[in-house]
Amino acid sequence: MLVINNGRVIDPATNTDRPRDILIDGDKIAEVAEPGRLATVPGRETFDAAGLIVAPGFIDLHAHLREPGQESSETIETGTRAAARGGFTAVCSMPNTKPVNDNASVTRFVLDRAKATGAVHVWPIGAASVGSQGQAISEIAGMKDAGIVAVSDDGKPIATAKLARQVMDYCRSLDLPVIEHAEDVSLAVGAVMREGVTSTRLGLRGMPAAAEAVCVARDVQLAELTGARLHVAHLSAKASLEQVRSAKSRGLRVTCEVTPHHFTLIDEDVSYDSRFKMNPPLGAREDRAALLEGLADGTVDAIATDHAPHEPALKDVEFDRAPFGILGFETALGLALEQLVHAGRLPLGRMIELFTRGPARILGIERKIAAGQPADLTVFSIDRAWTYRVEDSPSKSRNSPFDGKQFRGGPVATIVAGRVVYRTN
Amino acid sequence: MKVFGTLLESPVGKLTYRFRDLLALEPLTADELGFLLDQSKPFQEIQKHPLKKLATLRGKTVALAFFENSTRTRISFGTAAARLGADTMNLQAEASSIKKGETLLDTAFNLNAMKPDCLVMRHSASGAADYVARHLDIPVVNAGDGTHEHPSQGLLDALTIRDRLGTIENLNVTILGDLLHSRVARSNIHLLGKFGCRFTLCGPSIWVPRELEKIAPGVPIRCVYKMEEALEDAHVVLMLRVQTERLDDPPLSANDYILLYQLNAERLKRAHRDAIVLHPGPINRGIEITPEVADGGQSCVLEQVTNGVAVRMAILYLVIAGASEGGAHPALEANPSRSEESGHKKTKESANAGD
Structure with missing residues (x-):
């Protein structure tokens, strides 16, 4: 039995923010109590969380673990170890592997590998269409049976409005969220960054913010038509956010996530360094401002990393040729603290909600720090100074624009199913 | 980024720079x-x-x-x-x-x-x-x-202008064509812009996005979409090659392009009396420029090549x-x-x- 004692427990799900000790028995939380009492029982191991925050385990709705098929960039083992270092206790793995996770056998493979090698929970997301090709709807019920938590053709949008409607209709009956990579691809042909003054100056082909917003508009209409739960992935544009805000005000079941890089960086930060190339691309200054506002006012439901490892041989090339995506797990909390909490934009509790209760609700589950709940906990500091060194990452890839960045506050320990899977020294 | 090193001293003719690469004109003073x-x-x-x-x-x-x-x-x-x-x-x-x-x-x-x-x-x-x-x-x-x-095209264009007009300072420079995809235009703007030149950019709007007005902070750049207006009072008219392979991508036909944006002798009259015409080549005769202008006295096309x-x-x-x-x-x-x-x-x- 393990006691996490002396910590400041913050749990938005139970509206808690007070000193509490937590007793863990096996993979469950056994008791939550006033500080002092639980640790005095002999034979109990203790984790001294004095000066630290203890939160429900962070959930990342959006990650690419690359297994099966692209193990030279990441595996479930290396990816989940990086996730653990980032304070995540569960990550949702996107289906754009090789082969695509579009049927129950692939789903089971992912779950088996996660069970055998994963440091944190892996919750697979199934492809909406066969091979994510946008032609035929995939075997969603079979995948749900095997354990998927949502569907998405991430990496690209569900190709047509017709198919998106079918998928939403079907997922409504299966009670699964549909996660959309919102992009009108015809407006983004050949584009490598956001269209604007910077893309024009650099001579890099840009995609307009409208490429995302046009697709969000389509999907919100279809969510209204079908009653489906629509979740907009990695939302990056002010115009898209306004549509989500308006959909919410109309009572539609529409949610969205924002990545740390989109609320931290803007298109003006792009040069020819491919570590700044991701899709959706970094937005304009006013987009970032709108995202920060949406994170504060509740329009944004979750922070998700879009952790997208690419091995150096693929990523370290000309900007035009480099694949989209950057690492995300290990810098997410540090960036959120810096941009949201230390900058005074959000209370700490709201930031924690964006990593915990927010994503849980999108998946239709409830996670809280209470007796009988899974013992998934994230312990972090809000003031410890540290420097992110990508060469120390357990990830197989190195594509982070935040290498060498100094942070104030970050993960200290990650507890998954009662086991301490990561702890700083 | 190492583009150009420090300036040590600058009497003309002496080798006074320590620079390693020449990657762009934008960062140069x-x-x-x-x-x-x-x-x-x-x-x-x-x-x-x-x-x-x-x-x-x-x-x-x-x-x-x-x-x-x-x-x-x-x-x-x-x-x-x-x-x-x-x-x-x-x-x-x-x-x-x-x-x-x-x-x-x-x-x-x-x-x-x-x-x-x-x-x-x-x-x-x-x-x-x-x-x-x-x-x-x-x-x-x-x-x-x-x-x-x-960069070398920007430099040879500036050298050509300086030879013909005696200066590269405070000129009205009109650039015509596919600005969005033109590296020649960017190098020219970053060079001549540092000498007080004012730019008028003109072409089909999809090739001349308004964002271009802000690519060189401090440099007066305006985008206009009527060629007659663009040529008004120009000292330098810089033509860009119409990349014919791109003509089916933007929404206008070659004939419409000629109708709206071809530089002919009549239109050139709107420019300054002593205006010069530059073109980085290769020229599409009869598309962006008529032969009489390309071969006329105001054209500097072959001097550009020599200066290159x-x-x-x-x-x-x-x-x-x-x-x-x-x-x-x-x-x-x-x-x-x-x-x-x-x-x-x-x-x-x-x-x-x-x-």
Whole structure:
């Protein structure tokens, strides 16, 4: 039995923010109590969380673990170890592997590998269409049976409005969220960054913010038509956010996530360094401002990393040729603290909600720090100074624009199913 | 990013810069750009000489790596290297291993392993020269990267303007055509903009996005969509080649383009009486420009080509020899046959004769 004692427990799900000790028995939380009492029982191991925050385990709705098929960039083992270092206790793995996770056998493979090698929970997301090709709807019920938590053709949008409607209709009956990579691809042909003054100056082909917003508009209409739960992935544009805000005000079941890089960086930060190339691309200054506002006012439901490892041989090339995506797990909390909490934009509790209760609700589950709940906990500091060194990452890839960045506050320990899977020294 | 080093002192004709690469004109100051133009001047004289070959870079090797089709720029750099006495190695896209899947960086490393003293490269990806320069220990000269910059073209255009109009300061410059995809336009804006020039950009709106007005902070740039308005009071009219392969991508036909944007003698009358017309070539006669204008007295097309060799001699000389040596401009020795034997001498009087 393990006691996490002396910590400041913050749990938005139970509206808690007070000193509490937590007793863990096996993979469950056994008791939550006033500080002092639980640790005095002999034979109990203790984790001294004095000066630290203890939160429900962070959930990342959006990650690419690359297994099966692209193990030279990441595996479930290396990816989940990086996730653990980032304070995540569960990550949702996107289906754009090789082969695509579009049927129950692939789903089971992912779950088996996660069970055998994963440091944190892996919750697979199934492809909406066969091979994510946008032609035929995939075997969603079979995948749900095997354990998927949502569907998405991430990496690209569900190709047509017709198919998106079918998928939403079907997922409504299966009670699964549909996660959309919102992009009108015809407006983004050949584009490598956001269209604007910077893309024009650099001579890099840009995609307009409208490429995302046009697709969000389509999907919100279809969510209204079908009653489906629509979740907009990695939302990056002010115009898209306004549509989500308006959909919410109309009572539609529409949610969205924002990545740390989109609320931290803007298109003006792009040069020819491919570590700044991701899709959706970094937005304009006013987009970032709108995202920060949406994170504060509740329009944004979750922070998700879009952790997208690419091995150096693929990523370290000309900007035009480099694949989209950057690492995300290990810098997410540090960036959120810096941009949201230390900058005074959000209370700490709201930031924690964006990593915990927010994503849980999108998946239709409830996670809280209470007796009988899974013992998934994230312990972090809000003031410890540290420097992110990508060469120390357990990830197989190195594509982070935040290498060498100094942070104030970050993960200290990650507890998954009662086991301490990561702890700083 | 190492683009250009520190300015030590700047009497004309002396080698006063320590710069390693020439990747873009945007980061250079007016002084640095003026210095490059001044350095080109004596090399212009060499082009008129019956014996054009200097020994300045004898024993040096210039690697020319053209990953994208090019005729005049490649030949111009090759000629510039030859007239400086350097040897060249040539890589052309068709003959290279890029089609066999080798990465750009591996190709660059392989060329570098043959120990050239400088790499001149053209590539279809914006930022490609910058990317290679970050990984190589020899000077890299950007001979055009995607739709970003074409520094030597910007310099030769400025040299041509200065020769014809006597100055590159405070001019009205009109640039016509596909601005969005033009590296020539960007280099011209970044160079001439530092000398107080005002720009009017004109073409179909999809090729002339308003964002262009902000690419060079402090430089007056306006986008207009009527050619007659764009030409009003222009001192310099810079034509861009219509890349016919792109004409089916933007929503207008070749005939509409001609109707709206072709430079003909009638339209040119709206420009300043002494206006000059530049075109980086190759010209699509009868599309963006009529033959009478292309061949007329206001056209500088062939001078641009001649000046291109001089500018590229200056660039190669500065990146290869400039970093390590001081002294007189090699072309001021002015006797190519003699300098074959003796190399360049350093004399005080020639040091100030560059302008």
